Amino acid sequence: MGENGDFQHCHRTKRNLKFKDGIRTVDFVLTRNLDHAEKQVRRCYFEKNVTEEGLQIEPDDFEEFFANNPFPDHHAATLDKRDESTVQTLRVESCDSKKARFTKIHVPQETLLRYCEIMRIKMKVNLSGLEKDQQSADGHLNNVNSRRVSLTGTLRKVLPKTMIDFLNLNESEGNPILYEYSRGKDYLFGGNVAMSVAPTVRTAVAHYILERTNCGDKKDDPFDTGLTKLLEEGVYLDAFPLHDGNLEPAEECKRTWLLQEWASMVHWIKLQPLTEVKDYFGTHVGMYFAWQGFYTNMLIWASSAGLLCFLFGLVTFRSNQVSQDICRDNSTIMCPQCDAICDYWKLGDTCLSSRLAYLFDNKLTIWFALFMSVWASVYLKMWKRYVSHLQHKWGVRDYDAQVEPPRPQYLARLLERNSKNTNSASMNGVDEQTVKADCAKTVLNTYTGKKEPAPRFWSTKLPSLLYSYSVILLFIGLAVAAVFGFVIYRMSLLTARHIYGDPADVANKRLMFSAVAAIIDLALSIALDVAYNAVAVRMTNIEYHRTQNDYNESLNLKVFLFQFVNYYSSIFYIAFLKGKFPGYPAKYNRILGFRQEECQPGGCLMELSVQLAIIMIGKQTVSLIRDFSIPYFVKQYREWRKRNSKEEDDSVDSNEYTEDDSLISWNERCRYDDYVKMVIQYGFITIFVVAFPLAPLFALLNNVFETRLDAMRYLKFYKRPVPKRVRDIGMWYDIMDVIAKMAVVSSAFIIAFSSTFIPRLVYMSVVNRNKTDEGFLNHTLAYFNVEHFQAGAAPLVTKFHNISMCRYQEYRNPPFGDRPYKRPLIYWHIFAFRLAFIVIYQNVVSTVQGLVNWIIPDTPSRLQEQIKQEQYYINQRIMSGERTKAKRTVRSLDSVAESDPVGNGVLTH
Incomplete structure (x- = not known):
């Protein structure tokens, strides 16, 4: 079947979709x-x-x-x-x-x-009067751009027929001309x-x-x-x-065809039949899958770049000077990682973790970060161009949302408030009519011209908004507090005893603990999701949102903010706070009496990578399993209950109505939850992608399964939704635009402060005469005299003897010489370079993004020319049609005049 296949004429199903007369359809x-x-x-x-x-x-x-x-x-x-x-x-x-x-x-x-x-x-315009040279072979308007070369057209020429069929690259029918239906212009249709x-x-x-x-x-x-x-x-x-058929292979209906050709994992590499999806579910569902498919295709480029960065690190990790220095070192003694119970340890123990860190923090990392910043801008711009094609093809390019009726819950709250105030007024002896006039304010709807009830802003609407967002901010604060509490737990001596008790295995235990901590954080975030969503719904319900669209946008924003804080807060902590202000052994900076966590030699990027990988991949895996398994078991339970009811009561019939009634009711949260999930994923692969270059690849793999499982879920487990028209993905585009801008700042700060890129660059440029990074590791480690330990910080029991000096990762003066333990000049050089890098990076990326927005128009020139061509043709048809109608009117008047020459009953001018 082609892209615009029509099932209305080949529909064969066991379902009875008619009234009892067998003629009228059940709509x-x-x-x-x-x-x-x-x-x-x-x-x-x-x-x-x-x-x-x-x-x-x-x-x-x-x-x-x-x-x-x-x-x-x-x-x-x-x-x-x-x-x-x-x-x-x-x-x-x-x-x-x-x-x-x-x-x-x-x-x-x-x-x-x-x-x-x-x-x-909008309906399809009839092209029967078109000249042959203007008409294409499939009966559509011959586009002036049809001779231009396209990628799919080139692939159709070079690929074998079997591959073209498999990839769904067959040439589809041309797009029909659509025009707003008008009974006065019936000659167009x-x-x-x-x-x-x-x-x-x-x-x-x-x-x-x-x-x-x-x-x-x-x-x-x-x-x-x-x-x-x-x-x-x-x-x-x-x-x-109703669904148009049962899910049986023998049936020929659009539902079965979509299940076999779209929802099947066998066809995961094929292009989605978006027109058929739109025709079956409505434009709002078709637009979601169009965006998801476009986003997934764009991830191919990001995944390739991330994989290249990772493979470069994998191939060259043995030549990394820092890893070589760590692995060869067997004499450098590092200062304890916690107070009293932790012993000294050897730098060489972190050999494995340093090599793993190089896989993500190598010479290509900065170029990958630049690529991803530009990719985010290009992706958003190309989506605008892509959606402009869909808007034109689906007839929603000029669509403005219809005037929505007030939500019943909104009107019920107004009635409830009026009732409460009226009762209170009667008890206090206040005139009831005065209270009603104050509460039951009416405003003129400029679209309908009718007066509607509305809450007063200062006395009703504003207090509800303040209360709602105060609670939202409170719960966001609780989410941050949960992360803070978990950080304190990690700092505690109990945890430190288990991690650092054996100095011979410090590095492996640190890596293992990072993974375990990330898993616990993931489990906590998933559990809090349920509570946060319930709070978001409750708070949105107390607000006075007149239309369902306003309600949905307010709820979606709250849910997104909750999930943003819930899933990103721990990653933000590791990326921007951990190990940045630990102090030094003679004067540690403490929080609630606990020493702050420190990064291992080479920085915290490795731990950030572990945290990001586990939370992102774990969240995606849990979401896939949950989103498919819950509807599946709900459907199984309802079918089991229906079978039991039929056994108890023979009068219970099984037909298309009872079958669809047993499916899960569709609501807008189904689609919006999918949007939130994808946008959070987009944040993972843009804001923190520097720490985990493989994030786009895992996002790509997830989305391949996500698309097909979502399709199967909608077709098998849910009632058919009421179709709605939308122009685009709405507020989600604006949110992704904000995330893309945040990603530029985040990448700049992660490279500047969490990686070794800037310190290594300064060392090679200023310190090392040979302009290499040989000796860079030793340059990043400061000396500390063990006699200067802060009270209670020195190890109580140690396996190392005759230790006078230990090393720690900081830029500080040695205990011997001038200004012991103070910041040296090189520290301020590096700090200045870091700030300069952030400014330069943001300006370079902003310039490139500006060029992308300036060079690439939102609407392709081909489409603009096609729209002009179609508008010209429609204008010609309207002029011709109106001229024909005018001639008919004149002939009708002439015939009346001939039959009534005196002019009785005929208006004369």
């Missing part, structure tokens, strides 16, 4: 039961209003439904809610069963076309337009009407509108569109 399904009479009355009012809006409904329990419905034709007079006899009758008749019932909804042709125009949905409307559009129209229909008999009540409100009240149990 939406509402789930209900008959356990509450009051809810049944609410349903009757709502469905009456829905039919008046133009939708058609059909319950699965047809006879029982109309027997209990006070509006059997949905056109009866308004039911008086005070008619207790009717409510009692409904209560008696409805309490006999709690079995789920289903109400099917169909969008008739006239309603469909009317709302397609209201919703400004050909014959029966309604028959060519995609199922996702029919579903979107049905949902649009349902969300804007009043729930009761008061047609203008803004507090009682929309399907979401009825779902909140439990009037309906669920609402969803």
Whole structure:
């Protein structure tokens, strides 16, 4: 099947997706039961209003439904809610069963076309009148750029047919011209337009009407509108569109095809069928997978550069002067790593860790950091260009979000606040009308021209925002405090006893402890994720967000901030704080009485690499397992429960409605959680990539599995979502842009202060006459007289005898000579070089990023020319169509004038 394959004409499935007449399609399904009479009355009012809006409904329990419905034709007079006899009758008749019932909804042709125009949905323009030289072989507009060379076109020429088929590089159909549907311009769209409307559009129209229909008999009540409100009240149990088929290989439907060709790991290397994904799930899901696929493809370049950096270190590590000096050294005695219980140790014990550190901190590291900083900028710019193609192809380039109705929870909070204030006013003798006027403020909606209830900013909205973000900041502080507490634990003597008790194995134990600490930190972060997400939801709920989009953006920002602090704080500590201010043996800098942790010779970059690798890879692995296993077991449990119910009650049918109803309900958090996960990963591979050049490679491998498992999850375990139109990935682009800017600063500081690049450069330039790094290790180690130990810091028991001097990693004067233990001049030279490097690095990267943004336009020139060509063609068609309509009008007037020469009934000018 090609990229734009159409399943509407080859659809063969065991599912019955029609009304009982076998003609009308089921475009939406509402789930209900008959356990509450009051809810049944609410349903009757709502469905009456829905039919008046133009939708058609059909319950699965047809006879029982109309027997209990006070509006059997949905056109009866308004039911008086005070008619207790009717409510009692409904209560008696409805309490006999709690079995789920289903109400099917169909969008008739006239309603469909009317709302397609209201919703400004773009449809395919009919090109039947196009000249042959303007028309391509597949019946689409012949693009003026079609002769230009493209990468996929070149690959199609050089690769064998089997490889082209395997990589899904077959030439797809040209993009049709799309234009906003208008019933007044029906000549643009050909014959029966309604028959060519995609199922996702029919579903979107049905949902649009349902969300804007009043729930009761008061047609203008803004507090009682929309399907979401009825779902909140439990009037309906669920609402969803049906999947178009079962997951059986014999069925020919888009769901099965996507499962086999898109969600299967066998096709992991193939390009994603994004158009089919968009046509089945909607633009919002298609856009996520388009971004994920583009991001994954861009990771190939970053992974290649990181792998090259790692392989360079692997090949040349034996020639590294620092590692050679450490491994050959058998006489340098290092000062104890903790107070009292730690012994002296030999520098040569860190041979293995120094060689491992060189794999990540070598001569290519700075060039890799520069590459990744530029890569982040190019990636964001190229995504803008790529998404511009999708926007044009999917008809959302000029789309602006429709005016959203107020959230039911938002209106309920306004009602609740008004009710509380009214009760308080009556108790205190205050005029009730005065309180209502103060609380029930109304504002004019500039889009709809109607007045809507709104909270007052100073007395209602601002306090809720202050409270919410105060709690958010408190929990962010708790996350930082958790990291601080873990650092204190690592500093404690109990930990030090286990690590440094045996001086013969200091280096290996340090490396092992770094790994164990990272695993504990990962487990703690994953556990805190659940608590943080719950707090974020709770705090967002108390805020007054009018629309669902505003609510989602506020919640997403909180969740991202929580995860940012949760997963990055320990890495920030190692990268920027650990070992930077330890002091020296005669005067250690302490926190709560504990000595600060020190870096091993060569810096903390090795420990940073271990921390980053374990947290990043561990988080990705846990997320993959959790995201797939939880929906799987939920589905298995629901199927088991359904089988047991069927054994106990033979009346429980198994059909397409019950099958889809047993799936997990779709909500926006499904998609947003995936976005958060990917953006956090993006932070790992940009902010800290200097410490772990293999991070892009592991991200690439994870995303290959992530894409296919997400696809399988959506197809097998979740209800079909309501399709929504979006222009791009929204706020996530802005967040990634901020992360990319942070990455430049982070890389500069890590190279300057956490690696040995600057000290080695200064040593080779200023100290060593031969301009080599021979002797650099000895240059970084200071001398300390063991008689000058701070009280309680000297080892109580030692295996080393006749020790007068020990070494420690610092730039300080020796105890013999002028200004003992003070900073030498070379330290300030290195510090100045570090600051200069940060400034130069940021300016170089910023200049390159500016050039990238200036040279590469957001919209490709080919696309701009194509858009102009299509606009010209559409204008010509409109002019031709309007001219034809005008001629018909003139002929009609002429015929009327001929039949009525006196002019009776005809306007004269």
